[in-house]
Amino acid sequence: MDVIKELAQRIARADVIAVLTGAGMSTESGIPDFRSENGIYAQEENVEYYLSEYYFEKDPVDFWRRFKRMFSLKLMGNFAPNDGHRFLRQLEEMGKKVTILTQNIDGLHKKAGSTNVIELHGTLQTATCPECGEKHDLAFINRHDVPRCERKAANGNKCNEILKPDVVLFGGLVPRIEEAFAAAAESDLLIAMGTSLEVAPVNQIPFYVATQSPVTYKVIINKTPTRMDDVFDLVIHGGIGETVAKVRSHMTGAS
Structure with a gap:
């Protein structure tokens, strides 16, 4: 099955979604x-x-x-939110319970209007x-x-x-990490977006979900392969903006 169609269907069926975002989420807003x-x-x-x-x-x-x-x-x-940030807000507007677990410190998820954002690195x-x-x-x-x-x-x-x-400075604690692990494990769908999953302890979230919540479907969207791609059920290598545009088209029934 086409990976975009599969993701669109998974989103449509999910009631509780956790989204783990990294730097690639904000590069399309101009932040290096x-x-x-x-x-x-x-x-x-x-x-x-x-x-x-x-x-x-x-x-x-x-x-x-x-x-x-x-x-x-x-x-x-x-800096302003991009299509990826806005897409996550739209999922909330559709009635989904969306928890964003972000490694980013730019505040763009909140600017986009997402209401449940755990800023793991402050x-x-x-x-x-x-x-x-x-x-x-x-x-x-x-x-x-x-x-x-x-x-x-x-x-x-x-x-x-x-x-x-x-x-969170180097050598400091990640204060809401346990809350993030719990939110991910309680989700129907975990989507990692724009993260290479290189930074601990946040990069352990997909592993934790795989062991603690086998029913959670796991997706990663990233421009390049990561060392953890094999942990996910669905892997999409592409830009976030172009990917969510295609997903949105499937979800709205557009061609």
Whole structure:
């Protein structure tokens, strides 16, 4: 059977869908893949050191200088959801229970209107004060070279603690990983989209589903083969935008 038709039929029959997304989900919005030729790893040295919990604690001022440059934070607000993001929102509008498990930190799933998004690696859209817990948005972060908390204490003084970005830094814990494993295992259909499945512990989700929930049908959509393709029941090598357009045509009965 044609793989696109098979996926369309699986989506139509599924009531509960979990979607695991990676960098390939956002490249069609113009955001470079972390590991692509234009990505952070290619442009910067010692990325895992400078984007680590250790370095933030050691030198938060230089951390922010590097962090802002690496992620081009000034541009982050300009990126918009693409057809892949919008397709997942449309599945919700069809009455499906959709949980998105994303490794991306760009916030585009929420911008697209998806309501149940687990941002496994956090988000670039906010930063939090380590001292008082006050959150600050991206506009605030971009207004300051080194963003500091402006919450006023009872005595009228500003907190002034250097904020910490709400992303999972290297050496940090993935706080919602157990919730993600559970959501994937409870689904009728698991779709991995735009992920090479190289980063632990998130890349263990398909294995977990295969062992704990044999009734869950597993699909991967990625431009290139991954080392985990054989874990999935259906493998589609292609771009996300073109793939969801074809799936949508099948689901609406278009030719």
